[in-house]
Amino acid sequence: MIIAFLIAIIGIIPVVLAISVLKIYKGSELGYALLLYMLSIGFWQLDIASLYLKEILPENVILWFFRIFRAGPTFMIPLVFYLSYVSIKKHSINIKNKFYNRFLLSIFNRKLLILLTIWSTFVYFINMTKLGVAGLTEVKIINTNTYSYFPEYGQLSFLYTYHTGSFIIFVLFTYLISRNIQNQYLKDFLGTFSFCSFLLFLSGLLNFIPKTGTLFSSLGVIIFSVIIIFSFVRMNTVMAVNYNRLMERQKKLDYSGNLTASLVHEVKNNIQIINGYSKLLNESTTISSQDQKMNEMIQLASQQLEELTQNYSKYINDQSIDFTMDDINIVIEQAIKITNEMAKEKSVEISFDRKYRTLKAFVNQTNLRQVFVNLIKNSIEAFPEEEILREIMIFTDIQADKIFITIVDTGMGIPAENWEGIFDPFTTSKKDGLGLGLPFVKKVVFEHRGDINIVESSQRGTKFQITLPQYSFSDFHIY
Structure with a gap:
């Protein structure tokens, strides 16, 4: 009972982190993708916690809970794919290799996302039957006096194994994509996210070994959450510093705007003089064709300067x-x-x-x-x-x-x-x-x-x- 409670508490950590994600990336599609991903980790921990409820719930009820909460690890795969898809489509990336760019775009598209989601749903429903998880068996955790249930896999359980194995491929793609994102804050976060997800996957592999118990994956979740939280704190700090820099820059721009306002009037007077003499030169019959072209360039530059000062005046007066x-x-x-x-x-x-x-x-x-x-x-x-x-x-x-x-x-x-x-x-x-x-x-x-x-x-x-x-x-x- 105590172990189940502790694992469930650990599962809350990524959910709390997901709320922080939405605060930082408010309204961002990437933020919602991360939220769903971290919720799936929470479901995964509840899935593990249910195996330690032997003394509280009947075996058939525990089996039902185990199958239900297995939605977490099952749908983590399309969610990692979705995160990579959003990173490509919604954020500016600068990939020098055109063939690599086309390759990524050919893989990470909406159609494949839908197909992967349908496939994950199929694997999940197989898991709900005896073909996926046939039942539960009681095992003793090595070097302890603790007993827990361990799933007995059915004939089609290999589908789930292959499915979860593809997780590492999409995490690798996420990392490769993150290296080409221009936004440095997002680039650093996605890189950290990919690394931590890889550690999470390694710890989750131990869940397939009966006598090691299922607590190792919970340790992976703790490591994942601590590193990601540190990444968020760092990102927030850097963003706050840059925000203060922008505020300071804005103060300087306000000062330069006041300075510009006082100069615009004097510039206008000089433009009128330039335009006046330029038109007189243009009407003269004594200047050569080459001088005529040079005078046209003077008029073009003068016109640009006149339009620019008019824009400045309008902006200063109307702020538009x-x-x-x-x-x-x-x-x-x-x-x-x-x-x-x-x-x-x-x-x-x-x-x-x-x-x-x-x-x-x-x-x-x-x-x-x-x-x-x-x-x-x-x-x-x-x-x-x-x-x-x-x-x-x-x-x-x-x-x-x-x-x-x-x-x-x-x-x-x-x-x-x-x-x-x-x-x-x-x-x-x-x-x-x-x-x-x-x-x-x-x-x-x-x-x-x-x-x-x-x-x-x-x-x-x-x-x-x-x-x-x-x-x-x-x-x-x-x-």
Whole structure:
């Protein structure tokens, strides 16, 4: 009786942990997957606890409880599969190997999830009959005076054995998938989850040996729960630290916003002067065609600056930005055109792989164009004088409902410890820089419900990746 009670208490631990999961991943499909997984562990422990109720309940009732609660270990397999499926479909992963990516997508899909659930249900119902669990037999635990029941397996019990054996395969897949997730907190947690689940599986194997008793799996549950709780505490701490950093960053942005408001008026006055003289030059008959083209570039840059200041003024006054459905391809090409002269001066080649005919999203064209202008400008300035290979490449891709825009340069790179800090206001490595370019970029991308991160950087160059939500299907460019 006491042993059964203790095992049942141990089974409550992962249930309590599951509630913590939902608090951290509130509303997340991954959170619900983890909740169901941990509930199945709780059912597994109740399944074991029922075998120690010999002095309280009749054998047939204990057998009935054992068969019912075996739903826990039986359905742990589709739940681990479901967790991997959610990680692929609902969270951003960056798998460099395209064949590996396709392989994972071909395996972890909804159809196979449904088939695996149906198969698990079939195995569970076999388990409810004598073909799965024929009955119970009383055994003495080695080196103790304790007796417990142990299941007598039926003719089709091998189905359950093979079924539970597949658990280790899906745990391995979960670990491999976790290594490619961009979110560092989720990546660390899934890695820990996979490792602990593997330990849980090893301890559960001892349940198939009659005289060792079934307490070893309960020890595995305790180890599993302690390590996972530690992982959650660590993740919460890191998230709290990063939240405080974001709050500090927001204070700096508020200050920079006030500073911007005072500068916008002066910039407008200078833009009017530039526009006025530029139009006069355009009407002149004495300038050459080459000078005419240079003047057109001045007008284009002036127009971009004028639209940008108008957006700033509107945002400062109304705290809102206008969004329209636009083609991101055009926005990128315009940004390249604006920065083309600067690139030529530095002998930098800019290329854009236009993969899609249209790449439409709900954006503010002016602000997003300035994002690309800032990123290209930063990349141009990142090339050391002695660098021979001077290239900036822009790629686009669509995965599910996300648009990925990757900007790669062959400059000198950014140290890993500065990857987050470069987006903080007034943080710059330039002698004459204010450190407001990349914070502006981050802010604009956030306003577009997207994100920007450095995914790779070394002495061979830096790779920025922008993620934006897609609100309209784009057409693949077929020549």
